Amino acid sequence: MRNSTSDRMASDGQIVLVSEFVPGLRENFLAPAVDAVRVDYEGVLGNQRIAEPVLLTAKGKYVAFDPPEHAQQEFSRLCAALLERRFPYWSAAEGAEGQFLWDLASDSLIHTHRLKVLPIEIGEGIAPTNGEYKGLQDSDVPF
Secondary structure, three states, X not given: OEEEEEEOEOOOOOEOEHHHHOOOOHHHOOOOOOOEEEEEEEEEOOEEEEOOOEEEOOOOOEOOOXXXXXXXXXXXXXXXXXXXXXXXXXXXXXXXXXXXEXXXXXXXXEXXXXXXXOOOOOOOOOOOOOOOOOOOOHHHOOO
């Protein structure tokens, strides 16, 4: 089971435009057929892995182009900083995974974050839930 959030918003509710955080970075990733840059991450039990940026076409296919190393590192640092700000303990316990997808045309950054939930044994007499709740009925309130 995974809990997921996906947004284009900074913590203050504004759309994240990468050029506002790192002016001039976008030009390092521009190449024929490159429409987006993606950084995947995963963490569990305090171990963190933030992958190197990959370049994608509009259809999600990989593009063989190597932007300057400093640009790749700068974008990865930006993603790591945003991740730590939004989800400070993201890699603790069962951890989380997700990705940042930078649309180069709009300069917007989409962040998708999923909590990992490891399966556990359900003891006898305990009813499992699926995590989907549709609200309370009057009969659900015990008073």
